[in-house]
Amino acid sequence: MEVMKHTSTFLRPPLLTPAADGPPLTYALVVLNQRLPWFAPVLWSHATLRVFADGGANRVYDGMPRLFPEQDPLELRRRYKPDLIRGDMDSIRPEVKEFYSNLGVKIEDMSYDQETTDLHKCVTFICDSTPKMDKSNLCILVTGALGGRFDHEAGNINVLYKFSNIRIVLLSDDCLIQLLPRTRCHEIHIQSSVVGPHCGLIPLGAPSASTTTTGLQWDLTNTRMSFGGLVSTSNIVHEERITVRSDSDLLWTISIKKDL
Numbered sequence: 001m002e003v004m005k006h007t008s009t010f011l012r013p014p015l016l017t018p019a020a021d022g023p024p025l026t027y028a029l030v031v032l033n034q035r036l037p038w039f040a041p042v043l044w045s046h047a048t049l050r051v052f053a054d055g056g057a058n059r060v061y062d063g064m065p066r067l068f069p070e071q072d073p074l075e076l077r078r079r080y081k082p083d084l085i086r087g088d089m090d091s092i093r094p095e096v097k098e099f100y101s102n103l104g105v106k107i108e109d110m111s112y113d114q115e116t117t118d119l120h121k122c123v124t125f126i127c128d129s130t131p132k133m134d135k136s137n138l139c140i141l142v143t144g145a146l147g148g149r150f151d152h153e154a155g156n157i158n159v160l161y162k163f164s165n166i167r168i169v170l171l172s173d174d175c176l177i178q179l180l181p182r183t184r185c186h187e188i189h190i191q192s193s194v195v196g197p198h199c200g201l202i203p204l205g206a207p208s209a210s211t212t213t214t215g216l217q218w219d220l221t222n223t224r225m226s227f228g229g230l231v232s233t234s235n236i237v238h239e240e241r242i243t244v245r246s247d248s249d250l251l252w253t254i255s256i257k258k259d260l
């Protein structure tokens, strides 16, 4: 079975990122409508495509001047200009919409679609603008995806399952989540300066009859996992390299260090 490697190098400034830490990935950033994390500028500098989901535009407009209080707010807002604003446009403020529109940013009102979330709409755009052969190197980073309203959180996690062939990382201030598809063996390289030690493995889509891990304090060996049975929470990374193999798709979560 093919090995899929995972790293969190996107949380370190690009200049500090070692070249051979993992597969060379192309990053896209989606900003959702929750408070901008303080490491958003680092994610921004890794990304080659940046999309604001509806009210996510307000969060960058308000949040960047808050993160850099000594800098000119107008200059900051011009610098952190997205490639697209997409969504059903019920949350972006009129003056924010006007500001980005005047900068020439395309603003796509998709209010005709009340079946899919704004995150789904943004991920669809990123996939559509990435050539098929490059999709295996694509990694979509999503800020504001966790915490807050539980229906939104569940909807955001559902996007991981809907696009299970794409690397998508959901981020909050405190942790990140990604899907480990059952079709691969997984090697997770821990950058202990930015993530850990708390982690978890969660069989959210379906129970697992057999999951095996290495590198964790509480490793699993052909273990059954399910809701109502065992779910691995508050586990601890013990080694720099974690391996996971399962007969079911699993959610991997790891804490983000407070002071990177």
Ligand SMILES: Nc1ncnc2c1ncn2[C@@H]1O[C@H](COP(=O)(O)OP(=O)(O)OP(=O)(O)O)[C@@H](O)[C@H]1O
Pocket (backbone or CB within 6 Å): 032, 033, 034, 053, 054, 055, 056, 087, 088, 090, 091, 092, 117, 118, 119, 144, 145, 146, 147, 148, 149, 150, 152, 153, 155, 156
């Ligand atoms: N509290 C939250 N927790 C997690 N994700 C959120 C939260 N609020 C917004 N999001 C994410 O940001 C996206 C954009 O949110 P926004 O509020 O702009 O539009 P919306 O989806 O129409 O929300 P609402 O249901 O509040 O009208 C949402 O689709 C969701 O993915």
Ligand SMILES: Cc1ncc(C[n+]2csc(CCO)c2C)c(N)n1
Pocket (backbone or CB within 6 Å): 088, 113, 114, 115, 116, 117, 118
């Ligand atoms: C069963 C069901 N539940 C909720 C919605 C509502 N909804 C789901 S995604 C979305 C867009 C949010 O920007 C909205 C309004 C629906 N369509 N179907």
